[in-house]
Amino acid sequence: MRRAMALARAAAEAGEVPVGAVVVDTASGAVIAAAHNRVEAERDPTAHAEILAIRAAGDRLGSPRLAGCDLYVTLEPCPMCAQAIAFARLRRLYFAAYDPKGGGVEHGPRIFTQPTCHHRPEIYGGIGEGEAAAMLRAFFARRRD
Amino acid sequence: MRRAMALARAAAEAGEVPVGAVVVDTASGAVIAAAHNRVEAERDPTAHAEILAIRAAGDRLGSPRLAGCDLYVTLEPCPMCAQAIAFARLRRLYFAAYDPKGGGVEHGPRIFTQPTCHHRPEIYGGIGEGEAAAMLRAFFARRRD
Numbered sequence: 001m002r003r004a005m006a007l008a009r010a011a012a013e014a015g016e017v018p019v020g021a022v023v024v025d026t027a028s029g030a031v032i033a034a035a036h037n038r039v040e041a042e043r044d045p046t047a048h049a050e051i052l053a054i055r056a057a058g059d060r061l062g063s064p065r066l067a068g069c070d071l072y073v074t075l076e077p078c079p080m081c082a083q084a085i086a087f088a089r090l091r092r093l094y095f096a097a098y099d100p101k102g103g104g105v106e107h108g109p110r111i112f113t114q115p116t117c118h119h120r121p122e123i124y125g126g127i128g129e130g131e132a133a134a135m136l137r138a139f140f141a142r143r144r145d
Numbered sequence: 146m147r148r149a150m151a152l153a154r155a156a157a158e159a160g161e162v163p164v165g166a167v168v169v170d171t172a173s174g175a176v177i178a179a180a181h182n183r184v185e186a187e188r189d190p191t192a193h194a195e196i197l198a199i200r201a202a203g204d205r206l207g208s209p210r211l212a213g214c215d216l217y218v219t220l221e222p223c224p225m226c227a228q229a230i231a232f233a234r235l236r237r238l239y240f241a242a243y244d245p246k247g248g249g250v251e252h253g254p255r256i257f258t259q260p261t262c263h264h265r266p267e268i269y270g271g272i273g274e275g276e277a278a279a280m281l282r283a284f285f286a287r288r289r290d
Contacts, residue, residue: 055187079259080232114253
C-alpha cells in the first residue's frame with residue numbers, strides 16, 4: 001500500500017486525481033504492475049489506476065486472468081474498476097479511502113454483490129485510509145482555488 | 146449498428162466473444178472510433194469493444210469526455226462498460242441484444258440508476274437484437290463443442 005500511496009502522490013503532482021494501484025503476486029509478494037490515474041494525460045476516461053495496473057499485469061503475465069494476484073489501491077474502486085477486478089479474477093482487494101460519492105464496492109451498486117458478478121475477491125477496506133483521504137481532500141481543495 | 150455487427154462477426158472469427166462497438170459524432174454522424182472485443186488477443190480483461198472504442202475516440206478527439214458522441218454496441222454493456230460510458234459522458238447509447246447474465250444497464254446493478262453515477266445517456270435497447278443474439282448463441286455453442 002505504501003507503493004500505491006507514492007503513486008497517488010505522483011498523480012497529484014501531474015494534475016491527476018491522486019489514486020495509485022499495485023498488482024502483487026499473492027504467493028511471492030512481487031510487484032507485477034503499478035500505475036496511477038492518467039485520465040487527463042491519456043485523454044481516456046477509463047485510465048483509472050486500477051484499470052492501467054490490471055492491463056499491465058495481464059500483459060506481463062500473458063493472460064487476462066490474474067487469479068494468483070492481489071490488488072492494492074488507495075481509493076475504493078468505482079463500479080467500472082470493481083467489475084474489471086471481477087473479470088480479472090483478482091484474489092484479494094485492499095483499498096484505503098472509502099468513496100461514498102463514486103465507489104462501487106461498499107457504495108452505489110456494490111458490484112461484487114450483484115447476480116451479474118461472477119467473481120468476488122476477498123475485500124479489505126480502510127487500510128491507510130487517513131493518508132489517502134487527506135491526499136484526495138487536499139487535491140480537490142487546490143482544484144477549487 | 147450495421148458497422149458494429151460486422152465488427153462483432155470479425156471478433157467471432159478471431160475467437161473473441163462477438164461484440165462490436167462504434168462511437169459516432171452525434172451532429173455529423175461520422176464514425177469517430179470502432180472496435181471489437183479483444184480480451185484474448187490483448188490478454189486484457191478490460192478490452193471489451195466499448196472500452197476500446199471509447200479509448201480510441203478520446204485519443205482521436207483529444208479529450209476523455211465525449212459529450213457530442215453516441216455509442217452503438219451489439220450487446221447490452223456490462224457494469225464496467227456502462228460506468229465507462231457515464232465517465233465519457235456519451236450522449237446516447239444504442240445496444241442490440243439484452244444480457245440478463247452479465248449486463249449492467251437493464252440488469253444487475255443498472256449502473257445509470259445508481260446514486261454514484263453522475264451522467265446518464267439516453268438509452269435505446271434491442272435494436273437489431275435478433276441478429277446480435279443469434280451471433281452470440283452460435284459462438285458459445287461452438288465453444289462448448
